[in-house]
Amino acid sequence: MSSSGGDAIRPRVRIQDGSASRPVPAAQRNDNGGTRRAAVFDIRDMSVHYGENRALDWTTLRIDRNLVTAVIGPSGCGKSTFIRSLNRMNDSIPGFRIGGQVLYHGHDLYARQTNRVEVRRRIGMVFQKPNPFPKSIYDNVAWAPRNLGMKSGLDERVERALRHAAIWDEVKDRLRASALSLSGGQQQRLCIARSIAVEPDVLLLDEPASALDPVATAAIEDLMHNLKHRYTIVIVTHNMQQAARVADRTAFFSLDERDRTGTLVEYGDTDTIFTNPADPRTRDYVTGRFG
């Protein structure tokens, strides 16, 4: 396996310049080295099957706290399977089986005593297609906190979530309006607000901007720069420029030529992946020579 795994990466501390512009990765970097980041996910030899089909091969990598980790690769390479396995969203798919270990802060996510509902409360997810509930804007955000009994200060909680998702100013005068009256980009930010309203630890974003126009995409990308101070973010994207813009680290998955199974090819600093990849397959893909 060509994957170097998370341990090979030199730990570093990012210093945020606070500007809202989206700098190119090279300019974004400000490595200090030194302190070692805490691992949020420690994934060991993970493999996934759907029935007889193997969707993902032995995958080992580490995802660190308060970083944006991008997962890139061609269609069908197991990106979505990978990210959906991190909060057990695949469990309801018939025939789903997982091998290896997914450790979340040291706890095995797939252990018998692990509570799936609790996993998802800590590890939120935003999907490819904006999927607000057919309820009011307010109720979309307030629904999950209410379920969890966080009833005191609910208004403040909703406002905070909407502010952090950078949509408060657009909806504050019509919180009772249906969420379906919002534009696609607004709906997607509302979905992010809905996810962060329960104050998760991790946000998983499965191609969150693929159904959005460039302006809405830029808004989501800006948002990610701010959100990573509070959350650990894993984002699947088919858009390499997007990965280069938003991610600190990038994992490149590819389809194995022989058995058509998704495999992790290379994982490292986004800089390295895009400018000096170790694996020729990564180089071909990021330079656009891959079909």
Add this chain to the structure above:
Amino acid sequence: MSVRASLNPRAAARGRVAMEGSLGDRILRGLCIAAGLLAGGTLLAVAYQVISGARLSISTFGLPFLVHSAWAPNLGHFGAAVMLYGTAVSSAIALLISTPVAIAIAIYLSMLAPRAVRIVVGPLVEMLAAIPSVILGLWGIIVLAPFMQRHVEPALHGVLGFIPIFGPAQTTGLGVFTAGVILTVMVVPIIASLSRDLFLSVPRELTDAAESVGATRWEVIRGVVLPTTVSGVSAAIMLGLGRALGEAIAVASVIGAGNVVHVSTFETGNSLAARIALDFAYIVSNLHTASLFYLALILLVFGLLTNLIARQIASRYDVHRTFA
């Protein structure tokens, strides 16, 4: 046009196909319009026949027909109160019992049951609707009524006897309550199978979204699945009500053909459909016939109303229209 077509064989072929298509289209269109008109025409014809058949009774009794409880063909006394009451109460009992049961079945079959159970139990529930009502009626007389009389009615009277509708059990078990239970058996598969399909049609993105914010299975059902399907489920309940209101044979078998309005549902009664079905064999006068048509008119109005309401509810908030 013809010149261009002849110059270009492909275009000519296309033109011919289009011509044939349009002829076939026209025939098909004509057949469909005829079928549609036939359905509408039948409804109007039946409505007209029922109204004209009831004319004598309407002019004799007028609206007070609805509140008079006497039904004595030999004396020329006719009133619909007993039948209206029996129909309303037996249908209400059927809906009260079947709605929660059917929705529970639908939730189980669509979201909780393992695949193997779904495959076996799902069709069984639908097959319950395929039992001919006369067989249910027979089962009602032989099995259900004695069981109700011996076990269910005394128990209900013992626990809830302070409510007048649960009076003491009578001698046979035939009565309005037993009719309601028979109707429940007929209504449950309708509501259950329609609701199950509705629950299955809730977009996966919505249930995924709910699960991704840490909702339990029950919270997903209560917070997302039921609210997005509430209009469809209400429409299904109205269709079930339509079935309950119009059922004649099964009800006629077990309702006991009583002639008095009793508060206790364990007493005998009668329903509109049952009275019409049974009385036509023993017509004694023109007024009798007209009064049966009057009952039929009431039943027709109820049936059409429940159907219209069901459509209205179903079209008002359609999940799939707002969330395509």
